[in-house]
Amino acid sequence: MDTALDRALRVFRERGYHATSIGDLTAAMRLATGSVYKAFRDKHAVFLAAFERYVAVRGEQTRSAAGRGASGRERLRNVLLSYVEHSQGIEGRRGCLVVGSAVELSAVDPVIRTRVSAQLETNEDFIAGLIREGQADGSIPGHVNADDTARLMICITQGMRVVGKARLPLDGERLVGVAMKLLA
């Protein structure tokens, strides 16, 4: 099930929702049409399931990146670096499903919009939490506004996915190096 969902995920990320036909989906999932409709109500349900799996996997990845850090500042820096790496190369070209859904569907699909907004806020809260941890352990100055900075950093991460999809090269060290000035 998860492997089939991962394969669907890939084609949804690359082409978006409307551009992926059921034919593309069955080819990617290596399943027949009937089997897909036996497992899911319709195309929208496949997308929703793929979306949830994507969110879960990505959440695990960024939490893992945050884990490799002694201070709040280091954890945040690792999270940003992880975002840059995922925005580059073949993974970057594949794109982020949250960004893709926000851009392609949130205007016409209230269900998707709710999930997208919720995910953005979850990520924002996570970053704000890292900032506060850094302020508690002394690695980030106390005068930094955690909420405002977190919201700007969400813009940065989502923007990196857009830029990465357009295949502009992103230098992780340099980009994150500049971004860390927001914690001064």
Next chain:
Amino acid sequence: MDTALDRALRVFRERGYHATSIGDLTAAMRLATGSVYKAFRDKHAVFLAAFERYVAVRGEQTRSAAGRGASGRERLRNVLLSYVEHSQGIEGRRGCLVVGSAVELSAVDPVIRTRVSAQLETNEDFIAGLIREGQADGSIPGHVNADDTARLMICITQGMRVVGKARLPLDGERLVGVAMKLLA
């Protein structure tokens, strides 16, 4: 012609390329199917023309925002503020066609991808230029790396369009206030 293109632009921005049918297009442009195909070769040509008009209009708007500023720093600040405002409310919900094209089409449409990349680089060069102007007039420290900072700011602006499309509120003063720390 420009008014028809503006109407097409609106529906393309809201729904994206694949989700807008010819019927949506003719309804928005208040033209019959045959008339559209007499003026443009196909749907893709309509999109391309709308894309170019969007880029031209938006370029004019940000140049105008930059014009209202005495120093390089002020001009850059006004540009960022302009981006936040365009990412909010009804305009933000409508979305940015460059971001939309990057996410939805750049993986499958080389023509669009070229235009998107070119536009991103143009914007980046514009911002880098503003930074260098600020360094020349003394409003921005000389040790700021113009290229790296400009690239990060492109990520910020594109990300704001994504977040705005998801209808998360953006406070211009606070967000730009934080972003200006990148020029320290």
Next chain:
DNA sequence: CATAATAGGGAATGATTGTTTCCGAATAAA
């Protein structure tokens, strides 16, 4: 005034879409 030319509107047309249904094979139960 007559006529050529052009622009716009709308119906017809394949192709493609998402979806359903039916059928065969494999597995488990009896």
Next chain:
DNA sequence: TTTATTCGGAAACAATCATTCCCTATTATG
């Protein structure tokens, strides 16, 4: 061995899509 049941595959379905063709006004030109 036989009966049920589940699962996957392929053909059939209606709807919608982008596109083309043809007709009708309107304008320009002789």
